[in-house]
Amino acid sequence: MLRVSRFWGTITPLRSYPRIFRYASTAPNGTESFADNERPIDTSLLFREKTKFQLKKYKPISPGLRHLQRPITENLWKKGPYRPLTVAKRKTGGRNNTGRITVRHIGGGHKQRIRLVDFKRTSPGPCKVLRIEYDPGRSGHIALIESLDEEKRKSYILACDGLQAGDTVESFRNLMALDKNGKLPDLNPVLIAELEDGTFTARNLKPGNCFPLRLIPVGTLIHAIGLQPGQKAKLCRSAGSSARLIAFDDKNYAIVRLQSGEERKILASSFATIGTVSNIYWQHRKLGKAGRSRWLGIRPTVRGTAMNACDHPHGGGGGKSIGNKPSQSPTGVLAKGGYKTRKGKNMNKLLVRGRPRGKDKR
Numbered sequence: 001m002l003r004v005s006r007f008w009g010t011i012t013p014l015r016s017y018p019r020i021f022r023y024a025s026t027a028p029n030g031t032e033s034f035a036d037n038e039r040p041i042d043t044s045l046l047f048r049e050k051t052k053f054q055l056k057k058y059k060p061i062s063p064g065l066r067h068l069q070r071p072i073t074e075n076l077w078k079k080g081p082y083r084p085l086t087v088a089k090r091k092t093g094g095r096n097n098t099g100r101i102t103v104r105h106i107g108g109g110h111k112q113r114i115r116l117v118d119f120k121r122t123s124p125g126p127c128k129v130l131r132i133e134y135d136p137g138r139s140g141h142i143a144l145i146e147s148l149d150e151e152k153r154k155s156y157i158l159a160c161d162g163l164q165a166g167d168t169v170e171s172f173r174n175l176m177a178l179d180k181n182g183k184l185p186d187l188n189p190v191l192i193a194e195l196e197d198g199t200f201t202a203r204n205l206k207p208g209n210c211f212p213l214r215l216i217p218v219g220t221l222i223h224a225i226g227l228q229p230g231q232k233a234k235l236c237r238s239a240g241s242s243a244r245l246i247a248f249d250d251k252n253y254a255i256v257r258l259q260s261g262e263e264r265k266i267l268a269s270s271f272a273t274i275g276t277v278s279n280i281y282w283q284h285r286k287l288g289k290a291g292r293s294r295w296l297g298i299r300p301t302v303r304g305t306a307m308n309a310c311d312h313p314h315g316g317g318g319g320k321s322i323g324n325k326p327s328q329s330p331t332g333v334l335a336k337g338g339y340k341t342r343k344g345k346n347m348n349k350l351l352v353r354g355r356p357r358g359k360d361k362r
Contacts, residue, residue: 051161053281068288071281073141075164077131082144085156086113089137091297104330109297112136118155119224119232121171121210121271125149129167129208132159132278139239140277143208145169158224158237160207160275169208173271176212207275213245213254214268220245222272225256229269240280245272253350260355264348304330 060066094106115135127145133156135142143159146152148168157169187195194200201215216222221242224233235258236243246263247255253265287293290300309316312330317323327335 051280053284055281055284064289064291066288067286068292069284069286071279071285073134073279075132076141077133077144081113081115081133082154082156085116085144085154087116089114105299105301106297107299108294110136110295115142115156117142118157119234119237121157121173121224121233121273123147123153123155124171124174126168126170127155129163129165129169130154131165132163138237139282140237140241140279141239143169157208158233158273159278160223160273161240161278161280162275163208163278167208169210170204171210172204172215173210173212176214176269205274208273210271210273212269212271213266214248216245216254216272216274218245218247220274221276222256222274223277224273225266226270226272227266229267229271233271233273237277239277239282242276243272255352258355261353261361262351262355263353265350265352 054072055069056072057069058065089112091109092106093108094101094103096102114137115133117135117138125147127147130144130146132141132143141159142156143163144154145157146154163169191200195215201211201217205211205217205220210224213225221244223236223242225235225243226233227235235256241259243259244257245254246257248268249255249265252268254268254270255263256266257263304312304314305320305322307315313325313328313332314322326338328338329335333339
């Protein structure tokens with residue numbers, strides 16, 4: 001865990017707490033009201049079975065079903081979304097305002113509505129998970145939550161792996177947020193004592209809860225990470241993605257290891273959500289036929305050598321040869337070392353270690 005000094009200056013890691021506290025409850029059940037230090041501990045997530053690797057396959061009564069396989073998602077909501085939290089999605093077909101194609105392989109597909117997902121998690125207080133839903137705009141699933149106060153406000157959040165309807169989640173993002181003068185808020189002395197000895201974090205740390213990075217123990221898996229205290233979550237938002245908090249430095253930065261192997265600094269005053277994004281086996285799906293890609297709005301990809309010379313630099317000529325020219329994109333951008341994306345002066349200063357490349361990746 002982490003020890004916060006009384007002067008809110010330095011944060012030092014402590015020994016990890018027993019595993020039973022990693023999935024403690026954050027809110028009472030029903031209409032009961034408890035103080036922050038009197039909330040009961042719920043170990044339901046601790047004894048819940050982990051998501052098993054299971055893919056659904058179909059009897060090949062048609063060629064399109066022979067190779068189709070999908071992850072089993074029995075806990076998904078079978079009906080439509082919560083309409084007030086959606087907006088219409090207008091398709092562009094990959095074209096700009098002049099009608100020219102600027103992004104290839106986009107067009108058609110089923111009509112969709114955009115789900116307004118809350119990536120900030122600024123609303124405090126416990127919330128109950130009403131259902132887990134499918135979102136056509138992302139690979140992971142989303143959860144519809146409702147606050148337990150009198151307002152009964154609803155919102156969409158990213159569903160973490162293992163989250164089910166009936167669970168309780170809470171956001172502590174603004175617990176240690178700075179005010180306009182750059183000072184920490186005046187907290188209850190009992191809460192300050194619990195923050196110092198780690199009791200508060202041990203009681204409330206469970207998948208789906210949002211915390212400032214300075215309160216998360218070293219070694220915890222996190223997702224939906226914000227880069228700045230006032231911004232929304234930007235890292236680790238797709239299905240099955242997560243990062244690991246590995247250390248803290250002396251300059252109010254947390255060091256996070258991403259799934260690519262990259263290690264970078266993030267402000268400790270920023271925030272993250274505990275756990276891994278749901279639908280972790282999404283990468284093993286197989287669409288089964290070309291028409292299913294068209295339903296998703298993905299148009300075919302044609303090789304440049306199969307085009308005419310007026311359509312692609314590789315087009316035209318006899319046979320499959322592209323001629324005496326390097327591999328390049330339809331607009332002439334070189335594909336093998338000719339196009340540089342970074343220079344020494346533009347390197348990310350918060351990068352601690354880059355992702356493995358070449359032989360280091362093996």
